[in-house]
Amino acid sequence: MTFEDLHLGSIVVSTVRNAPVLIFAAMAGLFAERSGVIDIGLEGKILASAFVSAAVAFATQNPWYGILAGMAVSIALATLQGYVAVTQKGNQLVAGIAINIAMSGLTFVVAQYFFQQGGRTPDLGAARLPYVTLPGSDAVAEVPVLGWIWTQLLGGHSILVYAAFLLVPLVHWLLYHTRFGLRLRACGENPHAADAAGVSVERTRYTSMLIAGTLCSFSGAYLAIVQSGFFLRDMSAGMGYLALTAMVFGNWRPFYTFLGCLMFGFFTAVQIQLEGVDLPVVGRIPGALIQMVPYVVTVIALAGLMAKSVAPKAIGVPFVKSR
Amino acid sequence: MTTNDMPRWATGIVLPLLNLLSALLVAALAIHLLGEDPVDAMRILVNSAIVNPEGLSYTLFYASTFIFTGLAVSLAMQAGLFNIGAEGQMYFGGLGLTLAMLAFDAALPWYLLIPVGMIGAALFGALWAFIPGYLQAKRGSHIVVTTIMFNFIAASLMNFVIVKYLIPPGEQNTASRVFSDAATLPPLNAWFPALGDTPLNISFFVSILALVIYGVAVSRSAWGYKLRATGLNKHAAHYAGVKISAMIIVTMLISGALAGLGAVNSIMGSTHYLSLNFVGGAGFVGIAIALMGRQHPVGIFLSSVLFGALIQGGFDLSLEKPNIPTETFIFIQGLIILFCGAMENLYAPVLIKLIKGKKG
Numbered sequence: 001m002t003f004e005d006l007h008l009g010s011i012v013v014s015t016v017r018n019a020p021v022l023i024f025a026a027m028a029g030l031f032a033e034r035s036g037v038i039d040i041g042l043e044g045k046i047l048a049s050a051f052v053s054a055a056v057a058f059a060t061q062n063p064w065y066g067i068l069a070g071m072a073v074s075i076a077l078a079t080l081q082g083y084v085a086v087t088q089k090g091n092q093l094v095a096g097i098a099i100n101i102a103m104s105g106l107t108f109v110v111a112q113y114f115f116q117q118g119g120r121t122p123d124l125g126a127a128r129l130p131y132v133t134l135p136g137s138d139a140v141a142e143v144p145v146l147g148w149i150w151t152q153l154l155g156g157h158s159i160l161v162y163a164a165f166l167l168v169p170l171v172h173w174l175l176y177h178t179r180f181g182l183r184l185r186a187c188g189e190n191p192h193a194a195d196a197a198g199v200s201v202e203r204t205r206y207t208s209m210l211i212a213g214t215l216c217s218f219s220g221a222y223l224a225i226v227q228s229g230f231f232l233r234d235m236s237a238g239m240g241y242l243a244l245t246a247m248v249f250g251n252w253r254p255f256y257t258f259l260g261c262l263m264f265g266f267f268t269a270v271q272i273q274l275e276g277v278d279l280p281v282v283g284r285i286p287g288a289l290i291q292m293v294p295y296v297v298t299v300i301a302l303a304g305l306m307a308k309s310v311a312p313k314a315i316g317v318p319f320v321k322s323r
Numbered sequence: 324m325t326t327n328d329m330p331r332w333a334t335g336i337v338l339p340l341l342n343l344l345s346a347l348l349v350a351a352l353a354i355h356l357l358g359e360d361p362v363d364a365m366r367i368l369v370n371s372a373i374v375n376p377e378g379l380s381y382t383l384f385y386a387s388t389f390i391f392t393g394l395a396v397s398l399a400m401q402a403g404l405f406n407i408g409a410e411g412q413m414y415f416g417g418l419g420l421t422l423a424m425l426a427f428d429a430a431l432p433w434y435l436l437i438p439v440g441m442i443g444a445a446l447f448g449a450l451w452a453f454i455p456g457y458l459q460a461k462r463g464s465h466i467v468v469t470t471i472m473f474n475f476i477a478a479s480l481m482n483f484v485i486v487k488y489l490i491p492p493g494e495q496n497t498a499s500r501v502f503s504d505a506a507t508l509p510p511l512n513a514w515f516p517a518l519g520d521t522p523l524n525i526s527f528f529v530s531i532l533a534l535v536i537y538g539v540a541v542s543r544s545a546w547g548y549k550l551r552a553t554g555l556n557k558h559a560a561h562y563a564g565v566k567i568s569a570m571i572i573v574t575m576l577i578s579g580a581l582a583g584l585g586a587v588n589s590i591m592g593s594t595h596y597l598s599l600n601f602v603g604g605a606g607f608v609g610i611a612i613a614l615m616g617r618q619h620p621v622g623i624f625l626s627s628v629l630f631g632a633l634i635q636g637g638f639d640l641s642l643e644k645p646n647i648p649t650e651t652f653i654f655i656q657g658l659i660i661l662f663c664g665a666m667e668n669l670y671a672p673v674l675i676k677l678i679k680g681k682k683g
Contacts, residue, residue: 040467084665093405093467094614095665101607102657106353108650113357119650241471248468288483295472295479299454302464302472311465 011269013152017227018265020164021046024219025243026250026257027171028212032078034175034252035208036188036201036314037085041077041096042216043240044103049074049220051107054231055114057127063225066127070224071217077103078213082206089318100240108233119233121224128229129158158226160218167215172254184208188312191319201319219243245298252312267294333674339615339622339663341670343629346658353654357646367643372636377519380511384523384592386624386631390530391585392609393627394537395448397618399578401541402570403554408455408470409582410606411477412448416583417590418481419447421489421499421597428503436506441587448583449576451477456575460568466575474606485599498598508592526588531624533581538620550574582606604653611656614664630656 025042032039049070057066077099084095108119115121134155140147175181183204186194191201219239224231246260271290351361371378392409399406406412423443428436455469489499508524541547552560553570561567585605590597608630615629616622637652662669 084661088666088669090665090667092665094610094660097407097607097610098657098661098665100657101611101660102654105650105653105655105657109353109357109648109654112648112650113646238475241475245468245472248465286483286487288479288486292476292479295475299458299464299469299472299476302469303458303462304464 007273009148009152011266011273014269014272015262015265016153016161017157018268019261020161020222021219021227021239022243022246022261022264023164023167023258024215024222025240026246026261027167027254028215028219029244029247030171030175030252030254030257031184031208031215032081032212033247033315034188034312035184035205036191036312036317036319037081037205037209038092038316039081039096039212040093040244041081041099041240042219042243043236043238044096044099044101045074045077045213045216046220046223046236046240047100047107047234048077048103049217050224050235051111051121051220051231053217053221054121054124054224055111057225058121058124061127063124063127063129066225067218067221070221071214074217074220075210075213078209078216079206082209085209085318086202086205089320092316092318104234107231111231111233121231124225124229127225129160129226131156131158132162158222160222160226163218164222168254168258175254185312187319188314191314191317192322195319195321201321205319242294245294248311249298249301251310263297264294267297329671329675329678333678335617335619335622337674338667338670339617341674342662342667343615343659345669346655346662349658349662350651350655354647354651357651359644359646364640364644364647367640368632368636370636371639372632376517377521378635378639380518380521380523381635382628382631383527384521384588384631385634386627387523387527387530387588387592388585388605389608389612389627389630390534390623391581391588392605393612393616393623394533394609395578395582395585395606396609396613397616397623398537398541398550398581399574400613400618401547401550401554402574403557404456404459404571404574404578405467406452406455406470406575406578406582407467407610408452408473408579408606409585409609410602410604411470411474412451412579412582413585413606414477414481414600414602415451416444416448416579417586417597417601418484419443419445419450419583420586420590422447424502424506424591425489425499428506431505433505433507433509437508437587437591440506440591441584444583444586445580446583448586449580452575452579452582453572456572456579459575460571478600482599485597489597496598499596501596502591506591507595508587510592522593524588524592526592529584530588533584534620534624537623541618582609585609608656611660611664614660614667 025046029039029042052073053066053070056069057063081095081099084090085092111119111121132155134150137151137155140150175185183194183199186199187201187204195201223235242264246264247257249260250257271287274285274290354361354364372382373379392413395409396406420440420443423439427439431439451473455466455473458464458469459466485497490497491500508526510522510524512518512521541550549560549565549570552563553565553567557567589601594601612623612626612630615626633652633655637649640647641649
């Protein structure tokens with residue numbers, strides 16, 4: 001029996017493959033919320049970019065055009081959220097929920113209109129992103145453990161997986177070690193102080209939403225043109241809410257949020273692995289119950305039993321310049 | 324530039340109507356882009372949801388459920404709590420109702436079964452809202468995130484319970500057994516044959532009663548005053564002697580019970596068994612209804628009927644126009660929430676200018 005036959009090995013690999021959807025979305029949420037805008041509309045943006053990415057990638061047979069198109073639609077939705085939050089000073093939660101519901105319906109309708117396959121896009125076939133094979137894979141493939149690490153764990157993913165994992169330190173650096181990051185956090189904590197210091201709260205929040213929209217689009221693109229190779233109705237299946245929760249779980253800090261994403265990716269992997277498997281002592285655990293675990297863990301975390309989560313102070317509050 | 328500068332008829336009637344029209348205009352544009360005639364679509368929709376008596380009674384049947392979920396969200400909103408969990412609470416309420424029916428439907432007559440079913444639904448709905456309420460009150464966990472989590476937990480848990488315990492032996496359908504005939508809400512077409520073949524039943528009147536009780540309790544009772552005070556300014560209410568954490572827990576209990584009661588109409592009034600995902604988004608529609616109806620009983624009633632009509636008319640429309648599937652109405656729902664909830668003051672500056680212009 002080789003290492004990759006072990007359940008543990010495939011659980012680790014599929015954790016790595018499940019995590020990027022959450023990482024991109026959670027980092028998107030991080031930008032929005034650290035600047036003071038609640039981003040509960042992640043789900044809708046993921047869904048919209050997943051559909052548009054898949055549809056355009058299929059039509060042009062080029063995954064990169066798909067990713068670009070998905071980016072455009074996700075940015076458009078993020079701008080709408082920014083408009084509600086900044087210009088309209090409206091309810092940000094409601095805007096996010098509206099986007100989620102509207103996109104759940106619209107993606108189906110448009111997919112049905114163009115493809116007539118029950119709200120699904122055709123299989124992308126060659127229009128999926130290629131998997132990266134690390135140099136020397138052939139040479140080490142037969143070596144125990146090292147071969148598995150090099151070809152399965154580190155290699156054999158699409159480029160978006162690497163982008164997701166590299167994004168985390170990048171976001172950390174941007175937030176904590178640049179002038180832009182400092183201003184962004186100031187807008188989320190105390191917009192009046194930021195305003196007094198000469199920072200345009202409105203522009204910072206719009207910029208954050210643009211970044212959030214861009215990052216979130218990768219989440220949808222990954223879902224559609226890397227993981228599954230097609231778009232399916234409501235395929236985001238709560239990923240946006242999970243990403244949001246990972247962020248709350250991680251106290252709005254990039255590395256802890258990343259750990260939250262890995263945790264959720266792990267539970268998804270475990271659930272698929274354990275489906276219908278007889279375990280010693282406990283027997284067969286129904287998938288529905290394993291599915292519940294991340295949500296229950298989150299509620300426990302939120303109840304302050306693991307760590308107290310502290311949201312940015314000005315989150316969800318429209319900024320009105322004081323006179 | 325605030326809505327406080329405007330008379331009540333403007334904020335209460337003109338603004339919501341303008342917002343609704345904007346949402347419908349975008350919807351009409353979408354229908355046009357799908358290659359169908361929006362005017363024709365509107366004609367079919369109005370015809371089959373309002374003009375035709377059988378269609379109208381279906382509209383009111385859906386509205387009876389929506390009134391309950393709308394009330395659930397509205398009541399919590401009065402206390403400043405955004406309860407996104409009506410979906411899960413109604414789903415769980417359906418379990419309470421079903422357990423009560425499975426236990427008693429062979430032994431009790433209909434006039435006892437109905438209250439027993441309502442109590443079961445309300446209790447389970449309240450239970451499902453209690454935990455997020457408790458966590459918000461005592462631990463400061465944000466109710467929005469916890470109620471979303473509880474929607475997911477309810478979905479998984481119900482999946483497990485139905486598949487593992489409630490499917491009768493030998494059946495394939497993921498649903499409980501059918502209740503006995505005694506557990507049927509009296510349908511209104513027994514008295515009004517003109518309504519045709521419709522599931523509309525007495526729970527429509529129960530929902531109206533709930534609206535009246537809500538209206539009186541919120542705006543005429545001492546408790547309602549404390550409730551609204553909590554929603555307007557928690558700290559001020561606290562200094563005025565309102566026990567905030569008790570207020571939050573009680574409000575969530577009632578809110579959850581109301582959402583749970585939504586299951587009575589859908590299950591005892593129509594299907595007569597508990598099925599997978601029977602709620603079908605009614606809890607989220609409740610959010611839209613609360614926002615559009617501005618938490619006012621009359622507003623909640625009107626927007627519930629509007630959403631009932633959109634669903635009923637949407638079914639018929641999708642049969643006639645294959646390019647407009649029923650999912651189009653999920654999109655329209657989202658638009659209505661966007662325009663009536665998030666951008667509710669979009670037209671306020673223009674309207675203020677118009678009103679002031681007339682006076683000056």
